[in-house]
Amino acid sequence: MAINPPVLPPLPRLPVAVPRSGVSSDARRALRQLLGDVDRGLTVAFRDGADASVLARRRSESVDRMVAHVWTACLGEVDNAALFAVGGYGRGLLFPYSDVDLLALVDAPEPARLRALEQFFATLWDIGLKVGHAVRELAHCRELASSDATVFTSLLDARRLVGDPAFDATLRAIIDDPQLWPPADYLAARLAERDARHARYDDTAYNLEPNIKDGPGGLRTLDSLRWLGRRLAHAGGFEDMQIEGLLDPAERTSLCEAESTLRRYRYALHLEAGRPEERLLFDYQRALAARLGFEDEHEKNLGVEQFMQGYYRAASQVERLGVQVAERFVEMLEPPGDEEPVGTDFVRYGRRLAARDPELFMRRPAALVEIFIARLDVPGVVGFSADSMRRIHQATAVHEAMLATDPDALAAFLRLLRRGAPAVDALWRMNRHGLLAAILPAFGKVFGRMQYDLFHVYTVDEHTLRVLRNMARFADPAAKRDFALGCEIWADMPKPEILLLSALLHDIAKGRGGDHSVLGEEEARAFCTRLELSRGDVERVAWLVRWHLLMSTTAQRQDITDPEVVQRFAEKVENRERLGQLYLLTVADVIGTSPRLWNAWKDRLLADLYHATRYALSRDVDLPRDAGERVQECAEYALALLMDQGVAEADVERVWADFPQLSFLRHRPEQIAWQTTAILRAGGAVPLVAVHPMSVRGSTELFVCTPDRDGLFATVTAMLDRLRFSVMEARILSSPKGMAMDTFLLLESDSQQPASAARADELQQRLQRALAQSTGVQPGKRTMSRHQRHFQTAPKISFDDAGDRTQLALVGTDRPGLLAAVAQVILEAGARVHDARIATFGERVEDFFLLSDRHNAPLDQALRDRLLHALLERIGPSKD
Structure with a gap:
């Protein structure tokens, strides 16, 4: 049975404006009514499943007509002024409560013209539009654009709505002037803005209440890619960027799909909040999940968690590709450097690593891991060449179904883990490229998996990577001041891969229902067997995954000054090596769950339990002292x-x-x-x-x-x-x-x-x-x-x-x-x-x-x- 598509509200039909007559109170009421009708119709269409981008464009088109009508009524047909839409409105998108950003360009405005402009903007506010506006002469506009990259960027999206067409060419001359923000300067400015913006949002897309617009992986990241494409490669859209080789078809598809999700979420958030809210606050998350059709599967997979996982996956894709495309722009502006061989399969160009044979990753999947190992061995390398990054993605997508069982790829992965602490940075980068989830498919299932509470402040995958990073800190001599016991224990651990695997796998079964520690033990045993670890090492990792919460719960819920409590804990741990491994995993896990959870009291508590248990294990007695x-x-x-x-x-x-x-x-x-x-x-x-x-x-x-x-x-x-x-x-x-x-x-x-x-x-x-x-x-x-x-x-x-x-x-x-x-x-x-x-x-x-x-x-x-x-x-x- 065919389902009727959502019906979009028609564009408002406005009477012909009488030039310079102004807008009467009756006309203003009519315009307010028209705007309300449009917004109500768009809300119904969104509820019925219409695409958010289509709706945002329809709202922009509707506002275009109203703005042009009011301009004509207030200023008439003028030959020395023009009105431009800028910002998101300039790109032809208006979400339910987005600002209507306008730029009026004028030549030596007379007092009468300025009064007419004041009347124009006041009328727009009066009919219900939230207007952000600026009035500038061309010389002033150019001066501001030359000194402020943000002003210059706003002009890239400028779209003339009404007024003298000659201003199009004048504005284009400012944008295309090679003296204003040359490519290298513009790229540096945009990257600095990105870093500052991300720092305001804790530099991660995985916050519990993320900002859809400005946070890492948000819609602003997609806008930035288009601005960079426009200024550096004359390619202002993703289709043009694909033609220029800055994106491959799969990357373009990923960005478009992620953008569609983020726009849908933003549209729903505006409607739910009833205002221009850009943060997915707890106040709205459950209601938004219900509005968008997410339902609870079981208590370990709530509808709100599924809803947020959709956001995190989209934002992660945008953040990952945003970083990589920005690196391609950097590489595009840098001289490549001389070719230097790196082993048999790789070469170095300046600060970047590349495959010697372009088909290497397709021909030999294990090389996907080996290039990350090679990067650890070459000082001064900051990343891979743009071509290699693209080929890593392409080969990962082609080989995804078999990487988890490919003996050579798994052997290379194990070699990486045996590097110890340096492997953690490689694992983090492999995750950025989607390779970690291909080798360990269970990790892909927790990608973006939110836990709806205030205890876990990161998604499961982000938390896991932070636990790995915390584990690596124990190998850093500079960390002895903060983690003296952890550094001491790490130094005595003969097999770092046991610890890294336990950290990687400890939460791998979150969201499945049931005890994630028990389910994770099964997953750990299966994966470690595929890695061809010895039977003893398989059991060591499986035990740590199964009991990774044992030490923290014993320390905080029981009286560790009671020898009987310590004795029971010691009997469960069995030996000092396992005790040390469990201590390191516990500390890394606590800090990786939330920075606020770690304090001097918890540090002392876990250290006391460690020392008491170590003593109990060394005494070789079965009963506590009298x-x-x-x-x-x-x-x-x-x-x-x-x-x-x-x-x-x-x-x-x-x-x-x-x-x-x-x-x-x-x-x-x-x-x-x-x-x-x-x-x-x-x-x-x-x-x-x-x-x-x-x-x-x-x-x-x-x-x-x-x-x-x-x-x-x-x-x-x-x-x-x-x-x-x-x-x-x-x-x-x-x-x-x-x-x-x-x-x-x-x-x-x-x-x-x-x-x-x-x-x-x-x-x-x-x-x-x-x-x-x-x-x-x-x-x-x-x-x-x-x-x-x-x-x-x-x-x-x-x-x-x-x-x-x-x-x-x-x-x-x-x-x-x-x-x-x-x-x-x-x-x-x-x-x-x-x-x-x-x-x-x-x-x-x-x-x-x-x-x-x-x-x-x-x-x-x-x-x-x-x-x-x-x-x-x-x-x-x-x-x-």
Whole structure:
């Protein structure tokens, strides 16, 4: 059954303008009505599936008629002025809320002419057009164009709408003047503008809220290619650029298809936002996905993720080809240099590498990988020749179906990986050329794969490449200052290909549904087998992919000061080599997920787990040490530290007489010594509040010692929230004499860094005053950010028996003041907090509390139900 094509609204039929009569109020109302009719008709046509480019051109044509009508009515037929459309409007495209950019060129304008122009522009605004305009004399226009590449570029798109035709030739003379922006200068200016623009958008097309117009890989990149083609090769369109050899047919098709997608998304975004919005904000992404027909497949492949993947794939194609075509322009303006042989198959021309035989890649697919290896061996090479880049693309497309199984190509790929850290740059470049996805087809499936949360700030493929780059940093001696342990471990790793493969494959199964670690293990084992790794190496990579989250989850969700936790982790890891590999992968993964996730506390946490596990593996025992032995060892070490500071042993013993035994199990000797010193200095005064700005745990440590009372935890967390501190860990202990001895590890909420000395003093004084009062501190009213509001989900809350305590588990999305709110609810429900384990993963929190009732008994069912209801009421997604 045939489907009727969308119906475009007709071009507006306007009455013949009466010259210089102006536009009456009735005529203005009629024009506003006509413009509204056109826009409504275009919206319906877009909803019915019309092409966005066709609609943008129809809107431009409609506005052309209105603008010409108003010009004639205000200025009449003039021979010394003309009106030009510039910008996107000059290219004949107007999206629903695009600016109507106009340039009026005049010869020595008289006051009457200027008044008529003012009336003209005011009328356009009055009928509903958002006009950007400039009025210039020709000499001034030329002067501006000669000094500003942006002004010169705007003239390249200039299109006369109405007025004296003689201005066409005059404007053309400015554009074609070889003295104005010679090709080399213009290319340098445009590349500088590109780099500055990309820097404003984090230099990547993979932002969570990308800018369709100006971001990397956006529509501006396509415009820039046309401008460069026009100025450097007299080829202003992709068809002309193909004729000139700057694009091959496949590249031209890719650019056109990507442009069609970006224009469709931009058109829909304008309609959804109701304004000239160019960023795919979270506010619009779900609605846009629904508007464009994307539906949820399953919870690991949401419609919004498919929608964003369409954007990322298009933007990536534009960014990749934009860089390559710009390189071709650079090469076009550079002398080629003398030919120098590079091995048997390649030659060097100046700073560029090329295949000796133009048919090499078609004849021998393994050479596609080998040229990237050769590039590593030739200093001073910045890239490949334009012809070689094109032939790499062509051969990759031809051989794509067999590269993943070609023994020679896979052997070359393995040789590349065995280069270690330098291979990472080659892998990044191979991805740019589409070769990485051809060798590893599963990587092509995660290309542009968005994960709709605030934890993963990059698409899966971009994240993977960043993890690889982070891995390579461990081989750089300059990185020892930031990653001393990582650099030390890397230096002892005998097979770097194991680490690079684990990084490349760790998220390869994202978006398929199910556990991506389990599915990824299968993918890793299959790919490594095709690479003909030894059976042992295959299993090493597969294990790292399967358990790549093990170390971070153990460190953040469990008490790594507990030898039993360390022992279980050690039994899973089995040996020191695997421990080192897992540590490197974990650190690279955390930093590659989001720069904000890495901080001194997390660095210290993972390092502590690594060292504790390394010690456990070297002791060759099956059972953890007896608790009494651990208490004695910690106490002896802490006593030695205190005596070195001149503290008398008798004073230490007096303080420790009221220390709970768990303190020596839960804390390091350095922490015990610091807490003891604080108590001695206080001389028995309570409440005692001590703050260590930078503790041994890589965070700010807060120690509170005061008579225990209900609501103490709620008061402390409320004050911490008011002062904008994030709680990374909490230890709630009670002494034999009823003193609360609570320890909190903190980071600044905004920077996720330890507190400065001044902030530590502020915290100490504010909390000291608060605890001295009989009334508690209420949590402050905190609002969620725009991003957080879009990712709020109902928390998952469960209760479990834990001996004489009840464990409350809370998993959900983070929000300002969450811990303080939870603490207040627990207090109001009539429960007591005895321990807290706080873990935050981006926007996701996983917090665990050990609770009792007011009589220190486990929570009964009624109290559990009351607490559950109150928590859902207070911290559910509808609350702000």
